[in-house]
Amino acid sequence: MSTPSSRREHRERQNNAQTKHDAPRPRRRRIWPWILVSVLVVLIVIGVVGAIIGKHVYDSAAKARTHLAAAMTDVQQVQKSILAGDLDAASKGADAASQQTAAAVAATKDWQWRFGEKLPIVGQNLVAVRTVAQVTDGLANDVVKPAASVRLSDFTFTDGAINVAAITNLSKTFTTVDAGIDKALAGLKKVDRATLIGPVADGVSKLETELKKVGPTMSTAQEVLSVLPSALGANGAKDYVLMFQGNSEARSLGGNAAQFLPVHVENGKIVRGTVVSSSDFTHQPRPEPVVPLDPQAVNIFGDKIGRYSPDFTMVPNFPTAVQILHGWWASDIHTDFQGVLSIDPVALSYVLEATGPVTLATGDQLTSQNAVSLLLNEVYFRYPQSKDQDAFFASAADSIFTKVTAGEASPVKLIQALFRAADEGRLLYQSDDPQQTKLIDNSRMSGIMPTSNAEQTAVGVYLNDNTGSKKSYYLDMAIDACRADGGAVSGHATLTSTLTQDKANELPNYIKGPYFAAEDISSYVVVYGPVGSELTGITIDGNPASPLSQGEHLGRPAVKVEVVNHLTDTHTIAFSFKTAKTEGPLAIWTTPMSRATPAKVDPTCQ
Structure with missing residues (x-):
């Protein structure tokens, strides 16, 4: 047991404790402000x-x-x-x-x-x-x-x-x-x-x-x-036919092909031959087609496409037309060719923008401004006889060919003219060279409508004169098409005549034709639907049309109707097709006429 402490000892312990409590403590350094400053400095x-x-x-x-x-x-x-x-x-x-x-x-x-x-x-x-x-x-x-x-x-x-x-x-x-x-x-x-x-x-x-x-x-x-070097005869001579289509007598591909210029090419040197006229194809109409024909094409257009030379361009497929031309050529001209280049007077007017005017043997001056009217209309007023017309056309072809091959054309303008003509379907080309054929596949220049809807869902509206005349010159056409819900395609083709009574009264026989009154223009219109589609309706001016023929052709439904324009009137064809699949954008293919054909495409029908 411990002894109790005395008062003195107690006071000493209290004093010692107080002293210890009052002794100074060691100072702690304040680090965080320096860290903040350092961070700020680093950030700065x-x-x-x-x-x-x-x-x-x-x-x-x-x-x-x-x-x-x-x-x-x-x-x-x-x-x-x-x-x-x-x-x-x-x-x-x-x-x-x-x-x-x-x-x-x-x-x-x-x-x-x-x-x-x-x-x-x-x-x-x-x-x-x-x-x-x-x-x-x-x-x-x-x-x-x-x-x-x-x-x-x-x-x-x-x-x-x-x-x-x-x-x-x-x-x-x-x-x-x-x-x-x-x-x-x-x-x-x-x-x-x-x-x-x-x-x-x-x-x-x-x-x-x-x-x-x-x-x-x-x-x-x-x-x-x-x-191009091979096409120009770098690896051997080539023979071509330059074909002129006259839009004043409409055909699906442009017009009645009545003039042909043979051309021989060897190592870049181009030599023209003697102009061939459709009148050089004898014994027309032939009792039998000059070549075997596609039965589907015959169903729509008749076998006259192979028996009568003015009609082989009715088929809206240029290789088919060239095949038939080969038949006529072998029968009456007795030479061969490796390719055909087709052009119309509107395309020639574009070329004349590059070459400048040319003077014909008749003394006429052909310019980019007057080529279309002179070659498609005025020539028939000036020269009633077909032999004189042929001479005029031959002179025009020869003069333009000479101007181009003389190197007088602006290369830039000439290239632009040819591209423009090709885009409008006025410049067509077909060759027996597979490499050349592949190059122009799926283009307007090939004259072949797309064989599927993959790249474009195309409808075709093609015009063929039925008057036996040159009165298509007085027709204008406008086309529109749209795609409805579910892929159905519909549209309109409007034919307007600009032929007045005064003009009809003065038409020469070669323009008027033998089968209809001067005031009337009869046309066959053939409408093609998208590949694999089905025709669901066709009317003329709102009334049900009576098709002259219909069926499948070129992998598409096709229907042909007649439209008769009397003087300056207008008629509208409405058409519709049911499609299972329309992959590519809607497009319109049509006959290149004497004047541009407005073609309007709406992605959807309103």
């Missing part, structure tokens, strides 16, 4: 560095944009120089464009730009800008520079010949150009567009859209140039 440093990098990248992007804009200006100058035939200026412009695009690429190659590409969101935009710069630089070197060496004069004639060696070199150039465009599109395809800001996304899309527009044109040019 990062911000300053980021701002510097950001400013640098922004400046680089601005430089790249400036260089690319300058390059585009240079490219436009290259295009103008090529069209003007100034290869020196085109070459300088191409070099300048290449320098600008190289500078644009350089602006996107430093470490700051690469650093920026790794950042979220903004990085993908910088990658896109760099890719566009690189793609454009590739275009400058792989497309613009080679294109700057193109001489459009290589497409023109010199002393009646085209330089096939130059065409071969052009083919190689366009192969390089075509590959350059494909490479550029492949580069743009790699860009991840999910996080791109508006202006950058728009820039990428715009470049891609433009390349996709020009790509097919370059591919087509390359393909055409690859077969």
Whole structure:
């Protein structure tokens, strides 16, 4: 048991405890403010560095944009120089464009730009800008520079010949150009567009859209140039027939083919033969067709397409028409040919825009303004006799051919004229060369309606004169079509006559024809539905029509009706087809007439 402490001891213990309590404690350092300051300093440093990098990248992007804009200006100058035939200026412009695009690429190659590409969101935009710069630089070197060496004069004639060696070199150039465009599109395809800001996304899309527009044109040019030397007789002589269709007596493919110009081609040298007239085909109508005919075509048009030469272009299929022409040629002309090029007076008027006026043996001057009216109408007022008409047409064909082969046509305008004529179905071509045939497959120039609805859901409206006259010149046609719910296709074809009573009173017999009154124009209209469809209705001016024939032809339903226009009246055919499948966009194929045919397509029926 412990002894109780004394008062003194108790006081000493209290004093010791108090002293201990009052002794100074060791000081703890306040660390957190220094951490905050350090973080702020680091953030400021990062911000300053980021701002510097950001400013640098922004400046680089601005430089790249400036260089690319300058390059585009240079490219436009290259295009103008090529069209003007100034290869020196085109070459300088191409070099300048290449320098600008190289500078644009350089602006996107430093470490700051690469650093920026790794950042979220903004990085993908910088990658896109760099890719566009690189793609454009590739275009400058792989497309613009080679294109700057193109001489459009290589497409023109010199002393009646085209330089096939130059065409071969052009083919190689366009192969390089075509590959350059494909490479550029492949580069743009790699860009991840999910996080791109508006202006950058728009820039990428715009470049891609433009390349996709020009790509097919370059591919087509390359393909055409690859077969052109052979077509021009580089590997052996070729014989062709240049066929002229007269739209004043309408046929599905254009008109009555009454004039033919044989052409012999060897190593680029083109020599014309003697003009052949349809009157040179003897014993018409033949008791039997000159070649075996497609029974489906006979069902719609009758076997006269093979027994009477003015009717073989009734069939809206150019290879079939050429096959029948081969029959007539073998029977009465006794020569052979490897291809046929068909053209009408409207297309000739386009060619005359490139050549300028030509003077005929009669003293008449044929121009782009008067060619259609003179060749399709006025000639019959001036020359009542068919032999005089044939001489006039032969002179026109000879004069234009001479003008073109003399190299007097503007190559740019001539190419534009031919493309325009082909787009309108006024320029048709058929060859026994499979490679050439494949090139123009599915184009209007082939004269073959699409065999499926995959690329376009096409309807056809074709006109054939039934008056035995040249009065189709006074007809205008307008067509519209639309697609209803469920894929059904419907539309209208409106025929309007411009023939007045005063004009009817003065028509010569060759225009008036022997079967109808001068005031009346009888036409057969054949309507084709989409591939695999079914005709569900056809009316004329709202009344049920009485088809003259109907059935399947060219893989489509076809129906033929007669429309008779009296003076300046108008008649409307309404048609409808039920379709199981309409894959491609709706399109209208029709007869090229003396004047343009408005064709309106509505994606959906209102």
